[in-house]
Amino acid sequence: MPELLGSISAAVASHERNTMLITVVGAIAAGAILIVLSHRLRVPAIVLLLLGGIGLGPAGVGVVDPESLGDGLLVVVSLAIGLILFEGGLTLDLGGYRSAPAMIKRLLTIGVATTWFTTAAVVWWIFDLAAPQAIVAGSLVIVTGPTVIAPLLKRIKVTPRLHSILHWEGVLIDPLGVFIALLCFEWVFSGATGPEALLNFGIRLGAGLSIGVGGGVIMTVLVRRKLVPTETINIFALAGAMLVFGIAEMVRSEAGLLSVTIAGFIFSLSGSYRVKKVREFKADITDLLIGTLFLLLAARLSFDQFREFGLRGVAVVALVMLGVRPLSIFLCSFGLDLKRKEKLFLSWVAPRGIVAASMASLVTITLEELDYENPRFVETFVYSVIISTIVIQGLTAAPLARWLGVQRAKPVGWMIVGAHRFGRGLAEFLTKTAELPVVLVDTNPRAVRESHRAGLTAIIADAREPDLGERLEVEAVGNLLALTDNEDLNVRLCTTWSDVLGSDHVFRCNPKGTETAVAGDDEDETRGMVVWPKLPRPSLIASELQRREANLLTATAEDAAITRIASPLIAVEPSGVVFDPDIDRESDEPDPRPMLYLQRSVDYLRRAIRPELVVRIEESLELRRLLERLVDRAVSVYPALPREETVAELIEREAGFPTALGHGVAVPHAYSPALDTRLCVVAQIPAGMDFSAHDGKPVRLLFMLLSPQGDPEGHLATLAEIARRMMVTELRERIMQASSPLEVIELLRMGQT
Known part of the structure; x- marks a missing residue:
């Protein structure tokens, strides 16, 4: 008998593991495929993920069963949201917020408060719901998802001002909305009241901020000091985000989401090219997480819970779309220079996305564990708002923009x-x-x-x-x-x-x-x-x-x-x-x-030559003596030029790379940190001098070029100009026969090409 029970237990355990494996593999694979398909069809990914989740879940073919993950589902959801918010922190642009119009800043303050409390009042009034649950429901529809608004804006192409308002509202409100929802949930359902609730609030806020800032600073320092190899920077950032999330959760439950958002933001401020690589990598990971997460959450849904939502639910969603959002836009735009047609468009477009859905499911799972009455209401309400805003607003936004005349003209x-x-x-x-x-x-x-x-x-x-x-x-x-x-x-x-x-x-x-x-x-x-x-x-x-x-x-x-x-x-x-x-x-x-x-x-050459830098050498000199004489002439014009160092550099260059151009011309050259301008000493050598030229001809014209240390462009351009002019045989001969420095300079000016 014990052997039989053991066999049954092992079979059950094996079946559960198999179900969990199929659920995870199915969610990851199907999520990724549906995201790819959404890009191909140019439809919001969340629409396909929602349909795919319900179709593959227990209400459909039953391939994906979130319940098989048990408590692991809550862990997966929390960690996935944390990594998504870390990527959101990486993309936050402080400069963009500072330069944002007043409308955006009002949406993040007045708009958030208006949406939150007005929605809570509507839910409480129509469903006669308990005030705490209504307040939590209202906090979950604050966010307008950037994963939904970005493709929508790309497709309808509204005016730059409307694009800026909707874009920054979606980007900046995401982490703010998550934090508000978590704090609201803690306040309402933790059972704490008065000083205890304030203490819990302060601990979560303090832990999230301090651990997030500390983690972001440490990651930034390690990357800036190049202690992290370039090829491992992506996995380092992923591990860092998970570590920050884990430490914050150890200190205080639900503090991890705030901490990873702050850590991602601090890390992005370094402005390093490596951070750009991390941002690209995290964007890909985020797409995978969004697909997997939303598919798992959508698989929890059933058509029955939406049927139970009934006409009252339709009324609530309609009031949120047609009443709450327009009221928020009216209050936020009061006294600003927004036109009436811009206000109308902003009043209509506010699609919710993956973060709202994830937080709703997270709250619902927790309420189910607490045996709270009607725990699925919050999830049903939020998903109804998400579906309605994405489908209805997504289909009507472009025609509305055309009708209102707020689509962007052809870009110039x-x-x-x-x-x-x-x-x-x-x-x-x-x-x-x-x-x-x-x-x-x-x-x-x-x-x-x-x-x-x-x-x-x-x-x-x-x-x-x-x-x-x-x-x-x-x-x-x-x-x-x-x-x-x-x-x-x-x-x-x-x-x-x-x-x-x-x-x-x-x-x-x-x-x-x-x-x-x-x-x-x-x-x-x-x-x-x-x-x-x-x-x-x-x-x-x-x-x-x-x-x-x-x-x-x-x-x-x-x-x-x-x-x-x-x-x-x-x-x-x-x-x-x-x-x-x-x-x-x-x-x-x-x-x-x-x-x-x-x-x-x-005329680089003419700017570098002066009459006092033109010299005629009749006697025969060896290389060092010749260069010393020419450097002495340069020092007479520019006393700060170090004589011995310059001569040594010229000789060293000649030993390694002879500067004879052929046709009787050589261009010894060097850089000097003491110079702030180019100098060119021109030497006429009638008797000629051996410079190991490739054509075997002795050098009769020598241009010694000295340039500032940080001027490679001008230095090379001057060398190129000398070479180009000395290709002209007649010009070379006339310069060689010139009887005065002024005549040499005049010939070089006339020879400009």
Whole structure:
């Protein structure tokens, strides 16, 4: 008999494990598949997850049975919500909140309170529900889910102001709503009253804040000091989030959700590129968690509980959608400059999402454990609001936006890839003169910070990222200008964005002398239209602008003083922006077009040469003595130049890499931290000197170039200019025969190409 009972017990245990395994595997697999399918069909993922959960759950085919997980379901739900909120903390943007209009801040205060207590009053009045349970029910529909509102906004494309309000409301209200719901639940159902309830509130708040801040700071320090290898940064962040959640839960139950949200926010403030990688990884994990979690929770639902909700339930949901939300918008917008049609649209659109559903199920599971009367009411109410707002508002939002005239016009803004000084100058012109929205995109944090200091919109991102177009800053972009030194990258950016913006709205620079090796037909319009083909690399122009060796000037084509000394880059016309405008067009009419000109001091060599730096050497000298003499001439002009160190660096470079160009020309060169300007000493050597030139000819013209330590662009450009000019045989001979320093300088000026 004992053996039989043991066999039965083992079989039951095996069946339970098998059921649990099937439930977990089914929820993960089906959740992921339905999320992929929702992206394919362009419908809210929560709709498919809800239908899939009910269909696979006990009310359907019974593949997913949440009850088989027992108490483990509560653990899974809590941990999943914690990781979702950690990802939400990573995406919180303090700068975005600070720059947010007053409407958003009111929605997070007045709007939250209005939605909470008005909904509670409606539920209490219609269902004659106990006040504590009504208050908890009201707290659970505060949040408008960002996982639902983001795809909706992407599809209907409303005006930037409405987009900003709805986007930031969804992003910022999520963690706030969760915290309020948890505190409300603790206050109402813990059994504590008066001082004890306040003490529990303070402990949970203090534990969540302190552990979250501490965990976020520790994670940030470890990453900043590069104590975490790059290849393990994602798993480190995941483990850190779980550890913070666990410690907070050990200190105080339900404090973990607040702590992971705070930890994610603190961690995101480091602004590290590694944090960006973590954010991308966590977004993928969050999608998987949302799919699994919502499928498990939806599988708990049954059609019976919605039937029991009845007409009174329909009335409650209708009042929440048609009464509570409009009242909240009216109170929040009072005294602000929102138009009536904008208020009407905001009053209608407020879809709830996964966080509201998760918290409702979490509360229901806890109430069931406490044997509370009608514990499923809260879950039924919240899911009814979620289904109604997603389905009804999701289907009607676009027609309503068109009817109200709040859909965004065709975007005319610009994305400039390259936040260097040249890119910033173009952005300033387009923003101030053309009055067009511009966003600069760069992976260089320093360049982005400089853009922000200049009052420009800029983001740290890789412009090749497919989800970049979903960012709020890029909503008004209708044109792309790829302004990097990498021609291959410029082509690829144009190819990528031509699918989004259209092939006639993507432009790229093709730096002079940097022909691309990208395969394909050069006439392929998806590769972008080439602008300013005669200009050098954008970074070179940026360096010139930084050193004030070039200037960006705003004028019209009628300004003859500007047109004589500068080249036109952009003209603003009623039809839009024109690159490489024709300023010599045949017309009797004046040309009032505002234009951006580039004035460059391209004569690097002439700027580095002075009459006192030109020397003629008749006697024969060995290499060291020759270089010492030339350095002495440079020191006479710039006394701070260290003589011995400079001579030593020149000789060392000659020993390793001889600088003879051939044709009787050599260019010994070096950097010096003592310099703040370039110096070029020109030596005429009629007798010639052996520099081990590849053509075997003795050097008769020598250009010794010394540049500041931090000026590689100007240094290389000057070397290139010397090499380019010395290719002209006649010019070389005339310089060699020049009888004075001024004649040498004049010949170099005349030889400019």
